[in-house]
Amino acid sequence: MYAEHLAAEEKESGTRELLLALIDPSPAERSAAQQRLLAGGLPPDAAHAQVTVVQPAPSQEPPAQVEVAMRGALEGFRHTRSAQGVMSVTAERAVLLQLADRPMSRSELKEQATEIIEALGTFLDASVAPVLGIGGGQSGVAGARASYEQALVAARAARRMPHLKGIGDWEELGEFAVLLQLPERSLNETLLPGPLRALLAAPGGNRLEDTLRCFLEHAGSIPRTAEALQIHRTSLYYRLRQIQEITGLDLDSGGDRLVLHLGLRIRELLAPRGDAAV
Template identity: 35%
Template sequence: MNLEEHVQAYADHLGRPIIVFDADFNVIAFSIHGEDVDHARLAIILSHRGSSRARESIREYRVAQSDGPVRIPPLEGGRTRIVAPVRHDGHLVGYISSTIPDDLPDGDVVEDEAIRESRAQIGVILAAMALGAREDEDRTRRLVAALLEGDGDQSIRAADEMLTDRLISPAPHYTVISLSPPPRADVNTATLRLALDRALAAIPAYPTLKAVGTVLDAEAVLLVPYEIDSDRLSALLDLPAFTDLRAGVGGAHATLADAHRSRREARIAARGADIDPSRGRMVHWDDLGLDRVLLQLPVEKLTPSDLPAPVQRLLAAQSGPDLAETLEAYLDHGCDAQRTAQELHIHRSTLYYRLDRVKAIADVDLADGVMRRELHTALRVATLAGLR
């Protein structure tokens, strides 16, 4: 008998529908039953995962430590549930959940020998599935690492194997997304793995195209054969579990063997999100502009003395931070005084006064194009280096 047959036999013996979860509360199988639709059960099946409240109650009632089924009271207007642990060789591999009438006596939910044996058989199948999933995960990690971190020949061989075995869909181009925490954040591998799973399920712009991903060190890496849906990726980062993560999106590259280039770009973009919070928590390589170069510098090692002398003088002045902001806005707007004043919500006479102060303190000529380029670049470097 396969898993579905064991599950249906178990449900038929109980006389009520069941849902089978793995140890991580993912829906693995469910029985068919002719009774009225249980909307809570249907919602779980459609979402492929137990609700957070249901998972908390299973932990609260210590189902994992029980030898048999545990009765769990109704949650938020739902129905009473019976949840039994599923084990193989003493190791927890899943749960079997069913609903019962609230007034059903405890004696009517005790397992007989046939049900216990059926639960054990389901445990054997779940253990085999978990082993296969771990082997698949290990293989995926090996191939993605070889593709993104190996030399030219390794990358080509890994790309060929991934395409031949349909681990990823063939496509005109491939993009890498890097999900990672800032260096100071305490984010564990389990959170990265959860973010990876959610991203693979939530962000595809073309669901028929298969993406692949894995966790490499402290980074969740997604390799996708389609254009990134930025709104979906932003929504993922907004989930409470992922508030410490940043996303860097690399450029699109024409062959899978060149995906390592996109990974490099994605990591630089993620660094941009880390160093300059004004960019937001998701940064695209294509939007970096000059920062493509600047973010590859060891900016964290720079000191004020590394900046050009005019910028040093400006930042050292008492009103330096405000004047630097005004100057940067002026340069950002192509030295257009009217647009700059509108952006800063000040009168043009105020802007001209501030620019005169900049000229006097920094000892510069803002009509000099070379000087404007030097000031603009140096102010950006100072921002990325945390010097202003």
């Protein structure tokens, strides 16, 4: 039994090293790993690759306990009806690579992610606050690195955006997928465009910010914006004139709208969040 245990550990170690090589920044390392996999490595190559990343927040929990909990939460997804996979788990991060003959559906991935987060909530203290990032589906094992990088961005979104409830999906991030690739030190108040800062500092700034956000989210439609805000169109026109006067921007200009919309998105990322950044 001990010999079998050692053999299993050696096999797991080999597949873990293969996974880490497949997502390594070095093209040479990735190429060598792909050759190993094609030569009969585990898991077998397939047409589609999908990476999921789990990251706990720093806490007082013993690292070994965090690692065991993450391993247990992910173990059931190494081999499913639709995919074969391999994982690498440390106390700081768990990575699951799944390979399948068909793309895994977003609903399937979301269900999987929810199960993982719920399992971790059962075994770990709330202070660990793990987040999970789902990368985009890629073609074959050669795309594992790209899916991994996307999963890291999605996990960062889950940490910064509480409404995601701990699960970020690259395919649903939209413009946040671009903003969240900025260095952590760059995500601060200085990123807010000057016109938006002027609006926020003006009397009634919060109300005007809400009006602007609603207007932009409804693609500049006056009827839909007025309905959403439950105000008369005359009141909406008045607020929009105020916004233009304060910001010095033209809401009929696509470029000016983009400046303000990106500013509002950045403001969302700067909202209060968990203790740790991803």
